[in-house]
Amino acid sequence: MIRIENLNKYFGDKHILKDINLEIKDGEVIGLIGPSGSGKSTLIRCMNFLEIPTSGNVYIDEKDLSTLGNEIDKVRQQIGMVFQHFHLFPHKTVLENITLAPVLTGKLAKTQAEEKALELLKTMDLLDKKDVYPNSLSGGQKQRIAIARSLAMDPKIMLFDEVTSALDPEMVGEVLNVMKGLASTGMTMIVVTHEMAFAKQVADRVIFMSDGEIVESNTAVELFENPQNIRTKEFLSKVLEY
């Protein structure tokens, strides 16, 4: 479970997140939407402390992240994160990208990690790419490898930060399909996205953010079909126009 209490984040004197309170239950799939600059990415980056809140608390399974010090690594091992720009390790092969974290953190022995990686590649339909370097892959392939890299740690929570925004349109589907499959396994997922159709279809709950605040939070169907707040309405009318 993720619990966020009175979270504020400033970059310099810019107030990016304003007094956020949020609770996400195990197995929930959250779609986080809103205009760019509304603080969505900063919010999920606070959930694994890549961004350290200026004030307030983030609890993962009742553990307060701000009190952990170096123990933060242990919590991060349970929270996968997938980035807009993939950030695969360019000097490692696809297989090494996936086995690196389990081996370095002592979670799995090398042979076990490789077995697991091959299994993941198989489900991603990328087994034939195991020995190539990331630069020879397409964007969609890179992003699926990045998801596999996170899943190799057996995370309880997965954070997705606009993972399809940098992809060519024809590659968006293959990545969303993997995420859809993941949602159906009961994974707790927080998905920052501009893919409204995906959010509507896959998310249990959709949260709309604007200007660093959570404006509205509701089931996907309710939020899209019956938005309450004027800002939500405006945003949706703009993005759903076409």
Add this chain to the structure above:
Amino acid sequence: MNIINLLIKYKHYYLVGVKITLLLSFLSLIFGTTLGSLLSLLKLSKYKIPKALSTVYIEVVRGTPMMVQIALVYFGSYVMIGMDISGFAAALIAVSLNSAAYVAEIIRSGIQSIDKGQMEASRSLGISERQTMRYIILPQAVKNILPALGNEFVTLIKETSVASTIGVADLMYASKIVQSNSFQPFNPLIIVAGIYFLFTFTLSQLIGVFERSLSHND
């Protein structure tokens, strides 16, 4: 013809010069790189004081001439530590300290040139900062650092010639002796220029081979 005759006649001086120049270069390279690596870590540190100290050091050293630095160490040793040190020791200290500043900047910029996302991706997987440095950042940074470091080593070999100004019997010094003994101003210089070039060219070729062996997966 004259050049070869000069070289044979005065080979003793040139041999000593070669030996001193190579020894000075090699030792300075080791000390300079070691110290430079440490300085770059200080400069990349989260803490303000080590960061400020290394920044001041790097700026001062890079902003003053090598010839002044070498004289400062040589003539300043008595004032600073109360005893004279040999010319060779002074040159070794000055060249190492000088090179360290440049090496520190090369390593720092090499590390900082790696996309921040690499560190974030690795840390998000629960890999520690130290392991991330070792397995993710440094292996990539080396490819940026190496060419620049190679240039710095080439520069270092050439810069050691300043040691002749405080009487260290290096290659440059040998050329001065041969000039005055043979009453020829020009040819002895041609000889040392050739020898310096031989060293630096060999070194840059070796570095080139090493670089290519690293870049196989780009």
